[in-house]
Amino acid sequence: MAERIYLFKRFERFWHWSQAALVLALLVTGFEVHGSYSLLGFGQAASIHTTAAWLLVGLWIFAIFWHFTTGEWRQYIPSFDQLGAVIRHYSYGIFLGRPHPYRVVPERKHNPLQRLAYLGLKLAINPLIWASGIAYLFYAQWRDLAPAWLGLQEVAIAHTLGAFMMLVFLIAHVYLTTTGHTPLAHIKAMITGYEETH
Amino acid sequence: MIKNPSRAGGCLARHALLACLLLVALNATAQTPATSDAAPARTEVKESTAEHGKFSQLKKPFKTGEEVTEACLSCHTEAAKQVMATRHWTWDYVNPSTGQRLGKKTMLNSFCIADRSNEAFCNACHVGYGWKDDRFDFSSERNVDCLACHNTGQYAKIPGLAGHPAYQRMEYPPGSGKFVEAVDLPKVARLVGKTSRATCGACHFYGGGGDGVKHGDLDSSLKQPDRKLDVHMGVDGGNFTCATCHKTESHRIAGSRIAPTASDPHRAILRGEKTDRNPASCQACHGDQPHKPGPSAGLLGSLTLGDRLNTHTRTLACQTCHIPAFARGGVPTKMFWDWSTAGTLDADGKPFQKKDEHGHVIFDSKKGDFRLGENVEPDYVWFDGRVDYTLKSDRIDPARIVRINTFHGDAGEPDARIWPVKRFRGKQPYDLEHLTLLVPHTATPDDTALWFNYDWDRALAAGTAAAGQPFSGRFGFVETEMLWPITHMVAPGEQALGCAECHSRDGRLKAVSGVYLPGRDHHLLLDRAGFGLAGLALLGVLGHGTLRIFTRRQRKEHGNG
Numbered sequence: 129m130a131e132r133i134y135l136f137k138r139f140e141r142f143w144h145w146s147q148a149a150l151v152l153a154l155l156v157t158g159f160e161v162h163g164s165y166s167l168l169g170f171g172q173a174a175s176i177h178t179t180a181a182w183l184l185v186g187l188w189i190f191a192i193f194w195h196f197t198t199g200e201w202r203q204y205i206p207s208f209d210q211l212g213a214v215i216r217h218y219s220y221g222i223f224l225g226r227p228h229p230y231r232v233v234p235e236r237k238h239n240p241l242q243r244l245a246y247l248g249l250k251l252a253i254n255p256l257i258w259a260s261g262i263a264y265l266f267y268a269q270w271r272d273l274a275p276a277w278l279g280l281q282e283v284a285i286a287h288t289l290g291a292f293m294m295l296v297f298l299i300a301h302v303y304l305t306t307t308g309h310t311p312l313a314h315i316k317a318m319i320t321g322y323e324e325t326h
Numbered sequence: 327m328i329k330n331p332s333r334a335g336g337c338l339a340r341h342a343l344l345a346c347l348l349l350v351a352l353n354a355t356a357q358t359p360a361t362s363d364a365a366p367a368r369t370e371v372k373e374s375t376a377e378h379g380k381f382s383q384l385k386k387p388f389k390t391g392e393e394v395t396e397a398c399l400s401c402h403t404e405a406a407k408q409v410m411a412t413r414h415w416t417w418d419y420v421n422p423s424t425g426q427r428l429g430k431k432t433m434l435n436s437f438c439i440a441d442r443s444n445e446a447f448c449n450a451c452h453v454g455y456g457w458k459d460d461r462f463d464f465s466s467e468r469n470v471d472c473l474a475c476h477n478t479g480q481y482a483k484i485p486g487l488a489g490h491p492a493y494q495r496m497e498y499p500p501g502s503g504k505f506v507e508a509v510d511l512p513k514v515a516r517l518v519g520k521t522s523r524a525t526c527g528a529c530h531f532y533g534g535g536g537d538g539v540k541h542g543d544l545d546s547s548l549k550q551p552d553r554k555l556d557v558h559m560g561v562d563g564g565n566f567t568c569a570t571c572h573k574t575e576s577h578r579i580a581g582s583r584i585a586p587t588a589s590d591p592h593r594a595i596l597r598g599e600k601t602d603r604n605p606a607s608c609q610a611c612h613g614d615q616p617h618k619p620g621p622s623a624g625l626l627g628s629l630t631l632g633d634r635l636n637t638h639t640r641t642l643a644c645q646t647c648h649i650p651a652f653a654r655g656g657v658p659t660k661m662f663w664d665w666s667t668a669g670t671l672d673a674d675g676k677p678f679q680k681k682d683e684h685g686h687v688i689f690d691s692k693k694g695d696f697r698l699g700e701n702v703e704p705d706y707v708w709f710d711g712r713v714d715y716t717l718k719s720d721r722i723d724p725a726r727i728v729r730i731n732t733f734h735g736d737a738g739e740p741d742a743r744i745w746p747v748k749r750f751r752g753k754q755p756y757d758l759e760h761l762t763l764l765v766p767h768t769a770t771p772d773d774t775a776l777w778f779n780y781d782w783d784r785a786l787a788a789g790t791a792a793a794g795q796p797f798s799g800r801f802g803f804v805e806t807e808m809l810w811p812i813t814h815m816v817a818p819g820e821q822a823l824g825c826a827e828c829h830s831r832d833g834r835l836k837a838v839s840g841v842y843l844p845g846r847d848h849h850l851l852l853d854r855a856g857f858g859l860a861g862l863a864l865l866g867v868l869g870h871g872t873l874r875i876f877t878r879r880q881r882k883e884h885g886n887g
């Protein structure tokens with residue numbers, strides 16, 4: 129019989145979905161600014177990108193604050209216990225219909241692979257995008273102080289690298305949400321807050 | 327706004343506020359803004375304090391331009407001295423930044439090439455009377471032509487008459503069967519006034535031998551332009567004259583094409599401010615942060631469009647976005663001029679012309695082949711205001727396109743901006759032995775001029791002799807290029823270029839290097855790796871998903887079986 133645990137609090141769910149929408153908007157507009165296609169027109173894309181970027185920065189600041197005041201940041205401390213088992217599950221066990229080896233509880237709601245992936249997102253991809261994005265925005269203000277090797281091109285390359293990493297993360301992330309005991313189980317959990325386990 | 331105060335008062339007294347407002351609105355729409363001051367019954371007041379038509383000095387039966395000048399100078403005692411100190415008079419200029427001796431007297435271009443030996447023709451656009459050869463007296467005040475700039479109509483200096491108007495009815499151009507009437511000097515003298523688009527334009531619109539030929543952003547369509555063509559000069563816009571921007575003091579006119587102001591990163595000049603800045607720059611009035619900033623004004627990193635556009639002023643000349651195309655007024659400009667076919671005659675040995683479908687001449691036995699352009703998208707180059715010229719004494723490399731002028735400036739330099747230019751190409755004569763560009767004798771009727779004899783050998787011998795240039799007698803034609811900064815025909819703001827005109831892979835700034843331009847530039851390797859990785863990730867998850875579905879089906883079948 130199904131067991132329900134309350135995994136995602138109201139703020140987390142709000143944070144997750146608004147972040148998802150913003151990141152999607154940033155990807156779409158960002159790669160238009162990058163010149164990969166034209167959809168909204170460069171000017172429109174750049175202006176939406178800038179606005180969404182500031183909203184995302186605001187959201188991140190809230191989220192960081194929330195993680196530290198609630199102690200939830202501990203959820204992302206890497207743990208290698210059972211890491212091998214989780215990897216074996218995704219590369220093998222899942223095809224045999226075996227249950228997920230990791231048992232989710234509210235205090236440890238991410239499996240070791242998730243912990244690593246989200247930590248990487250938070251410590252590598254996000255800061256890279258954030259720092260390079262802000263440098264991009266304020267280029268006019270610092271260009272005259274910059275050393276010769278650092279110009280808009282370098283900033284743009286760093287930012288685009290971050291964007292590609294985000295894109296790859298997103299693809300994997302979206303796919304992995306379908307690997308619950310039913311394809312929509314994880315997604316429902318992020319909507320209602322309740323995860324149904326076996 | 328309210329024309330008649332008593333009517334407005336009565337209207338208020340009756341508390342008919344609505345009707346009153348309506349009246350005011352009607353009044354407002356009935357008037358043009360220029361006359362909407364509060365003055366009751368206005369009598370016509372002249373702008374000038376002097377009505378030249380009333381001066382006895384000007385009520386004389388003038389026979390020549392010089393006589394008119396003497397009359398002007400009898401009151402304006404210093405005027406001629408002032409004019410004589412300017413390039414309009416000397417046609418001579420030493421570029422302070424390069425030391426090159428320039429000015430029309432000395433320089434070459436790739437249009438009619440040079441004025442030497444052709445003075446009587448070309449120097450119709452000199453502000454003087456009588457410059458037909460070396461013997462012109464530059465020190466005689468009566469040789470100054472006041473009327474060239476200060477007439478209010480019906481005054482024209484005829485090419486061929488060395489700066490004089492037609493004193494008698496004459497056939498012009500010679501042999502054309504068309505006639506110009508004699509100028510009515512007494513009348514023109516009584517009607518003198520300030521300079522206008524028409525007076526400046528009489529020469530500056532026709533440079534290079536015809537309407538719009540040379541600049542591309544200056545042609546006769548600017549005499550009465552609408553604001554769509556030129557927001558400042560438009561009769562329904564600012565209705566500026568040339569001198570509104572090219573602010574003139576003591577006949578010294580601000581602005582120069584030989585030593586232009588390529589960047590002016592300062593706020594607007596205040597009225598009365600003592601400054602060395604060029605009053606004809608855009609920034610002189612608009613400042614260098616002309617777009618409306620957002621409330622954040624840079625705090626949020628150019629969040630608003632205005633802030634974002636203002637940061638562009640560090641890289642772009644205003645003209646780059648605000649002049650989307652030149653030759654927009656219906657007058658084509660020459661984009662290419664091949665002198666090498668000049669002298670070609672028809673089967674009967676007669677000179678001829680060819681015209682395009684619009685009736686514009688594209689070949690003339692006198693001048694060779696032309697290519698014309700209208701609504702031309704400019705080229706864009708980095709430019710810091712320094713220009714140098716290939717002079718008639720300079721050696722050229724005929725294997726390459728000879729640059730008649732070179733615009734200097736590199737990306738990132740504080741003074742350099744990306745500027746719109748007209749890139750004019752052509753072919754013109756050069757000396758095969760001395761490797762110099764050659765001055766031909768073209769325009770004044772005699773037995774050596776190209777346009778009357780169609781013989782290059784004689785034309786070049788005469789032209790080079792007059793220009794004091796060595797000539798080996800052996801000549802060829804070399805490809806040349808000349809740049810013209812585009813700065814007039816500023817369009818209304820709503821017609822300024824949109825972002826994607828430049829921020830795209832194939833945009834207008836495609837050929838401009840030295841800047842990272844978002845939307846145009848990308849790191850090829852990073853893009854390949856990034857999109858490659860994303861593609862692999864997508865394939866990976868699709869494969870994984872397919873395998874999941876497949877294995878689950880199999881398990882079900884096995885379970886059922």
Ligand code: HEM
Binds near residue numbers: 150181257258260294
């Ligand atoms: C998920 C988040 C984001 C993604 C996927 C993303 C993606 C991109 C991409 C691909 C570009 C084009 C780069 C180029 O070709 O030069 C771009 C441009 C830019 N991004 Fe982001 N970005 C994100 C977040 C941010 C943030 C947080 C900021 C600032 C705080 C930011 C500021 C900018 C700026 C200023 C540009 C240049 C656009 C312009 O010219 O107006 N981005 N972004």
